[in-house]
Structures are given as structure tokens and as C-alpha cells.
Amino acid sequence: MARILITGGLGFIGSHVAELAVAEGHQVLVFDNLSSGHRSNVSAAVRVLEADLRDAEALDSVIGAFQPDVISHQAAQASVPKSFLNPLEDAEVNVLGTLNLLESARRHGVRRIVMASTGGAIYGEVPDGTVGHVGGPERPSTPYAVSKLAAEHYLAVYSHHHGLVGSVLRYSNVYGERQSASGEAGVVAIFSQSLLRGAPLRINGRFCSGDRGCIRDYVYVGDVARANLLALAGRLAPVFDVGTGVGTDARTLAETLLSGSGMVSQIIGTEPRQGDVQRSVLDGAPLRDALGQVTPLSEGLARTFNWYRQSQETVLS
Numbered sequence: 001m002a003r004i005l006i007t008g009g010l011g012f013i014g015s016h017v018a019e020l021a022v023a024e025g026h027q028v029l030v031f032d033n034l035s036s037g038h039r040s041n042v043s044a045a046v047r048v049l050e051a052d053l054r055d056a057e058a059l060d061s062v063i064g065a066f067q068p069d070v071i072s073h074q075a076a077q078a079s080v081p082k083s084f085l086n087p088l089e090d091a092e093v094n095v096l097g098t099l100n101l102l103e104s105a106r107r108h109g110v111r112r113i114v115m116a117s118t119g120g121a122i123y124g125e126v127p128d129g130t131v132g133h134v135g136g137p138e139r140p141s142t143p144y145a146v147s148k149l150a151a152e153h154y155l156a157v158y159s160h161h162h163g164l165v166g167s168v169l170r171y172s173n174v175y176g177e178r179q180s181a182s183g184e185a186g187v188v189a190i191f192s193q194s195l196l197r198g199a200p201l202r203i204n205g206r207f208c209s210g211d212r213g214c215i216r217d218y219v220y221v222g223d224v225a226r227a228n229l230l231a232l233a234g235r236l237a238p239v240f241d242v243g244t245g246v247g248t249d250a251r252t253l254a255e256t257l258l259s260g261s262g263m264v265s266q267i268i269g270t271e272p273r274q275g276d277v278q279r280s281v282l283d284g285a286p287l288r289d290a291l292g293q294v295t296p297l298s299e300g301l302a303r304t305f306n307w308y309r310q311s312q313e314t315v316l317s
Contacts, residue, residue, distance in 0.1 A: 004029070006071075011075070014037065016222065022043070029066050034050055053097030060108075069112070072114050072232060102164070111164070112232065114166075117149075119171060123137070125141075132243075132280065165234070167231040168239045170240065172243030187253070192309075193308060204273045205269060212249040213249050213269075220294070223287065223294050241283045243284055245285065253301075
């Protein structure tokens with residue numbers, strides 16, 4: 001059993017990591033500023049402290065008191081549009097906040113940090129017929145991508161010079177239960193809530209209005225949580241792609257969701273959105289090798305939609 005501190009543990013991905021860690025018998029403490037997370041995302045068995053990564057004194061106090069064996073660093077400013085609107089805040093959270101964490105971990109003898117990063121943003125535009133992968137071209141073209149890549153490099157420095165073992169997980173497009181419908185990363189959540197409202201599903205074009213839309217690599221959050229637990233145990237490569245290797249265009253995503261939900265909705269094509277990467281697909285072999293099997297998109301979408309439907313029924317009851 002390990003003592004695990006999870007930053008951002010009330011958020012979409014972090015809460016799944018927290019719940020799985022508790023289920024596996026670990027002692028878990030969640031550190032979260034509740035900017036996007038919710039206390040209801042985790043069970044009462046999970047201890048939660050409200051604080052911000054940018055508050056170095058509060059962070060150091062928590063790490064000093066809890067004395068974690070390992071840290072799962074999920075907290076981030078993860079919105080690409082927000083990173084353009086306020087690049088300073090993006091860097092404050094993703095770079096300076098991470099440095100606060102690394103410094104405190106060094107001072108208190110934490111042995112390992114697993115950091116959530118982004119393959120989709122760091123690899124940028126991935127040409128047809130290829131996949132983004134560790135060791136391949138890095139094309140960060142947004143403040144968010146630059147800040148996450150900088151945080152990766154800082155972690156490598158602390159690993160090399162201070163003996164802090166670091167692991168980086170580069171996520172593709174993660175979807176699943178508890179994802180927010182706000183923001184460009186939550187397209188499955190947006191589609192699910194549109195279906196439940198009886199609204200049409202809108203597809204931003206890849207090249208023009210009415211085409212099949214941009215291509216993404218959708219990975220189920222349960223698989224992402226499993227990868228995190230393996231990384232916390234030191235069983236994954238230092239930099240690891242968390243993707244499926246399968247590219248799915250937005251229209252296929254919408255059609256698959258409709259088929260699995262039993263719902264009927266109109267699909268409307270709209271103009272391409274400025275700044276969207278047209279194609280983002282990660283190497284899927286590392287995750288398949290680590291997990292043995294990843295969740296098929298149709299199955300993950302069905303689980304996700306059922307969760308949103310049940311959540312709506314609970315609110316209305």
C-alpha cells in the first residue's frame with residue numbers, strides 16, 4: 001500500500017485515478033482548488049484538502065504533513081482557448097505550479113511523481129498515415145502545449161539532478177463519466193448532453209462545413225486511470241503515450257454515440273473552427289501492451305452516455 005497525493009483529484013481524470021487507487025487499497029489524499037473539480041466526484045472515503053498549486057506554502061505544508069510516497073500530478077490549466085486568452089495564468093498553473101510541487105517533493109523526499117501531460121497538443125498536427133509518439137516530432141503550437149512541455153522538461157531536470165523519479169503520461173483525447181461539457185476537450189460530454197436536451201449534434205468541419213470533421217484519438221478514462229496506477233508503481237516508461245492509435249472523425253463519433261444510446265438526433269455540419277488541429281492520433285501500442293486490452297470506443301461511449309442519462313434522471317427525480 002502506498003501513500004498517494006493526487007493534485008486535481010476532484011477533476012474529471014483525477015477523480016477516476018483517486019477512486020481506483022482507493023479501490024486498490026492505497027491511502028489517498030486529494031489536493032484540489034475546486035476550479036473545475038467537484039467534491040461529489042469522489043467517495044467520502046477520499047480525504048480532500050482545498051488549496052491551489054500556486055500557493056507554495058500551503059502545498060509544502062500538505063506534502064510535509066502527509067509525507068506521500070508518490071504524487072499523481074493531474075492538476076492543470078487544460079483549456080487551449082484559455083491559454084491564448086491568458087497565457088500568463090496558463091504558465092502560472094502549469095509551469096510555476098508544477099515547480100512548486102517539484103520543489104516541495106524534493107525537500108520532503110518524495111520518491112516518484114507521475115505527471116499528466118498532453119500528447120495531442122505536444123505532437124500537434126499528425127499527418128495522415130502516421131501517429132504521434134515519444135521520440136517523434138513535437139509541434140507545440142499553443143501556450144497550453146508549450147507550458148505542458150516545459151513542465152515535462154522541469155520534471156526531467158529534477159529526476160536527473162535530485163533523484164526524484166518522474167513519469168510523464170501524454171494523453172490523447174480522454175472521454176468518459178464526469179467529463180465537463182464546457183471546453184473543446186469535452187466533445188463526448190457535449191454530444192451526450194445535446195442528445196438529452198433533444199438538440200442537434202454539431203460537427204465542426206475539418207476542411208469545410210459538412211465534411212466528417214476533425215480526427216481524434218479517443219481513449220476511455222477508465223483505461224487512463226489504470227495507466228496512472230501502473231505509472232505510480234513504476235511499471236511504465238518514463239514518457240508514455242496514452243492513446244489507442246485509432247483515429248475517429250467527429251461524424252463517426254456522433255454516429256457511434258447515437259447507435260449505442262438508442263437516441264435519434266440531427267447531425268449538423270458547421271464551419272471549421274479556427275486553431276483546431278485537423279488530425280491527432282497517438283501510438284496505441286504502449287497502452288495495449290501495458291493494459292492487455294483497451295476499452296472499445298462503442299463500449300466506452302455507451303457507458304459514458306448511460307452515466308449522463310442517469311445523472312439527469314437523478315437531478316429530475
